[in-house]
Amino acid sequence: MFHKYILVCILLFAFIIRVYGINWDQNQHLHPDERFLTMVVGAQKIPPSLSVYLDTAHSKLNPNNIGFSFYVYGMFPLVLIKYLVVFLRLDDYNNITLVGRAISALFDCGIIFFIYALTLQFEKHLQFDFRIKYVAAFLYSVMVLPIQQAHFFTVDTFVTFFMLGTTYFALRYYYDRKLWNLIVCGIFLGLGVASKINAIYVIPIVLAFLLPQNKKELLRAENLFHYILKVLFFTFVSYIFLRFFDPYLFQSNNFFIPTINPLFLKNILELQALSNPTVWFPPGVQWITKTKILFPLINLAVFGVGIVTFILAIFGAKDLLNKHRKFEVWLLGLWVLGIFVYLSMQFTMTMRYYYILYPFLAISAGYFLTTLVIPNLFRNLIITLVLLWPLSFMAIYTRPHSRVTASEWMYQNIPNGAVLAQEHWDDSLPVPLPNQNKTYNTVQMGVFGQDTPEKWIEINKTLATADYIIFTSNRGYGSIGSVPERFPVMSKFYTDLFAEKLQFKKIKEFTSYPTLPSCYMLHVACFMFDDQWSEEAFTVYDHPRVTIFKKL
Template identity: 35%
Template sequence: MFTNFKKIWSVILKILVLAWVIAIATIFRFTDLNWDSDQHLHPDERFLTMVTDDLKWPKSWTEYFTTQKSPLNPHNMGHGFYVYGTWPVVLVKALAERLQLDNYQGITQVGRATSASAELLTVILVILTAAQLAPTKKRYLAGLVAGFCYAILVLPIQLAHFYVVDPYLTLALSACFFGLSLKPKWSSHLWAGIWFGLALSAKVSAGLFLPIILGRYLQLTWNKTLKLPQLIGLGLIFGVSSALTLRIAYPILFESQGFWPTGINHLVLQNWQTLKAFDGVETGFPPGLQWIPTQPISYLLTHTILWAIGIPEFLLGLWAVGVLIRFRHKLTQPILVWLCLAWVIGLSLYQSLQFAKTLRYIYPMLPFFTTIIGVAATQLSWRWKNWTGLNWLAAGLSLTGLWWSSGFQTIYHQPHTRVVASEWIYEHFPDQSVISYEYWDDGLPLSIGQDSALSRKFLITELALYDNETLEKWQKLSYQLAQLDYIVLSSNRLWRSISALPKRYPVASRYYRLLFSEALGFKKIAQFSNYPCLWPQLTDQSSLITPALKPPPMQLVKTPTCAMALADDGAEEAFTVYDHPTVLIFENTNHFSASQINRLLLSNQNLPAQ
């Protein structure tokens, strides 16, 4: 009887611990989905929200599959440039209508909740996949460890708060691999094929996963697990189900007058070509400028370690690879484990060699990264008396990883910096003030309650700092600067990318140097930062330190409310400018004339007239 009680208690305890992991994942992903107080401060979200809002339901299936007529085709609804798949926006459209939230505000919130839900499903798939790759008696341990490690990763937590298509891509690839990891049957390969079709229907870059799929089929061939006709049959099931899913979930990819396509949609191809044309060191596309000075491999690797994964979990990943190599002869599914590692390394290497090295491009490898950690944990004995240095190292890094992620989570416990800055502006700026905003960045103040720039009669002036460097540009900007009462930098988007390109923007770089050193007649009067906080505590730091124009990728700093904050002004742009940008406000105290400002800026500069 006592033995039965121990078994029952053991099962209950396992369920409770697993529920705790799911609870952590849920809390981290769903905390403050309205992080910008309905201000729509993510530009990609704004675009997808507008697309979703404009979509209409077709009158028939024939109309749905007729590319030139379908009202679910963004190209037909006034959005000539659209590079994503369509099933994520169609899903959000359907949910928003069902919840009676089919409006600009509601769609964004439904989109964010759906992203968070997709992320939570990915956590569950990580648990199931790691368990599938582990020895039978240690499946629970593998799933628990892998799920916990994925639940606390920083980048998935952040992307769960955005209405973007990347969580759908990562969910679909995780589900596809889970199906392929199961015992080879028609049902598992049908499942895998459907999810791979959905992955392609979210982002066509899912095609990079094909070598991993091929590797699984080569393994089945090599191991002679199946006879050749069976293997061909499973491959056909996978391929046909993928193709049918792609046709149904991404109909605008094809030219068609009905279900059967006649070719690839030329508008989709043009959109992809246009997007690709933004790449390269000669790009004039503002978001692309940040990539010009970055180095292959080292840039993305550094930012992946610091921000996407976090230092503790990166070290845990190295620990896992070392353990797997040491105990490789004990692995029950070695090829599948090595395929996970191949995807992690392969995708990271590929993306680090591209021009645009944004963190979300390596996001689909993160479930596989933590799956490796989960499987590695099964190679050690976790009985207390058998603990070694490897056990202590893994446990310590896991707990440190939770602490690290909790620090990032603090940004969602604070109001958005642009909202706080806007409230401050309304309180401190007199009516009819002349305020600047920078082209390609969000202007402040935001409309809050009854207050708006219009109601306060503020004159908002655009500074076109991304324009080519000419005398005409700086004559105009010098005049504008002389008229300003306040300069408002609502993020580091411009000052950081321009300062990193002094040869391309010699005067604009000098402008920011003079501005930050308060030598241009403007004095910094306010700064609003919301850095990830590892140690919340009131400190003796009375104010925030102005960031360097070329900040390091990470810096430990002290703020008035945090004894150990991670200053991320040097992190990849997309990591900070959406949900926690640093806002800087400068007041015109010296009131230099336009000619004085022009002389300060153009000293020893030789620019073309136009």
């Protein structure tokens, strides 16, 4: 009887830790992607009719028509949030972000439900232990990357939810051949692509699960014809929902003309062109020296999943593939491996691109932890070790954002009118705070430009007038310092500055590291995990290191 409430408890627990600290940046909008999406939603206007909504050229929901010509995401998440904030009368800059984060948390809890449902299918058809579905759901609920992404108003939770839902309904169709499963599968893929284009990664899974369970039957012309019909029907359903929920992906509002919007294609090509080691694009500098496969694997294992859970997942995958030599198990296993390798061979290997792999790692880890024959004492010890990393990470949501704390200190300790030198590709400090009337003169240092004499003439002018240097994250020195051959002078500048060989001295540093739960619960100083060596995006949004130098 109690089993019926386990999933509810897991979902409730997951939602609580995903909305805990939901205003983690104290309304300062310190995540650039969030900031962009919030500005788009704020500028959107609800169309007066369905025909106007579907009109790419005239709808005021289309970012391209309201001043945002560069837009590469799907429209479904933004349209959903826009209608929701208007209905709730929360259509303002701060509340759009907070509502977006809350809905992001809900969608991530939806991922947990699909992990449970997917594992339940394996329980019915592959005789999985009934406990696996609960353990898998719980393990995902405490994975750090999903917790972090659920705190952000971005499209990633939406697309991952729909990708996993597509997989689930494709698997159900594979088992029971009921048409409604195929229809819902098509709906989910359409909504997934309407959230972000990379939802197409799950199409091979769908095409494989549309095959008959006896693959030899496909050799018959009649069965091959039926397979093609099913693929066409699935494509039609996906297309209808994609057209309706992301109409601006297409050039016209004519459902019978599926021509892609040329501006969207242009934007995608521009984005791809920036993901190139030969381009001097600031966010790309960090990737120039990163090792394919190894770097994303370390980030996934150490920061995203947690080392203990990752080890469980690896052993679980081995056992699953050995003990359940079924088409569906091997298909999903090879797909996970294939997606990981494909993404890890790209120039940009940011952690959130691997988001869709986390549910499958949770199922694999849950399988191994449940079937592992060990005393309960050791099993409980493993669970405790699993929980250490996510609970430590949650510490960052128990305290003010490091940039806010740094700003408070600056207002109290830096004199009015001081000149602050700051990097041009990062947020400047101090952020505006209530009851603070001091003003400062901020001058930008173009640190990511090529190390030309002209660049250094400008930087030296800036340093000559600056009273303080403010680094609001490791974005500049962390990236540039990794490629001294490309930035020889800039790299040496950072090295000398931190070694206090220049005319500036480090006077203050603000961090918000993951901390052991007992420490932040008791408000005592103890072990903190310095995670600044992770991928840049893991730290620079919600817990960056802020460093302040003062001219001697």
